[in-house]
Amino acid sequence: MTNRANGSYALEAVDVTKTAGDNKSVGDIDVAGGAGMWMTTTASGEDGTIRIKGPITGDCATGVAFAVGDLVYYATGTSLFTKTATDAPAGFCLTAKAAGAGLNLVEVYLNPFES
Numbered sequence: 001m002t003n004r005a006n007g008s009y010a011l012e013a014v015d016v017t018k019t020a021g022d023n024k025s026v027g028d029i030d031v032a033g034g035a036g037m038w039m040t041t042t043a044s045g046e047d048g049t050i051r052i053k054g055p056i057t058g059d060c061a062t063g064v065a066f067a068v069g070d071l072v073y074y075a076t077g078t079s080l081f082t083k084t085a086t087d088a089p090a091g092f093c094l095t096a097k098a099a100g101a102g103l104n105l106v107e108v109y110l111n112p113f114e115s
Helices: none
Strands: 013-017 029-031 035-038 047-051 054-059 071-075 080-082 088-093 105-110
Antiparallel strands (some): 029 035, 088 105
């Protein structure tokens, strides 16, 4: 396992074995049964760690504004966080983000309603 995003996981994360598909890098998002952020660079057959709950910062379109508390979704086709309800549910927005050039990051609390 390489490129661990941080040395400790105070927030919920799980260790998994990646069985198939593309290699994952630190910061990649997966949305199988809920959004998760890869905390390690992981190839098929390797063990890796996915954050399943807690705050993260992720990419979004520059033309989209987010308000605190907005529901946030993840579009697998574009690999961007959105406000489009037909995309995969991800969480809610933690800080306001204006629309505009160069404003392409949003702070999201992943899976806030999972128990």
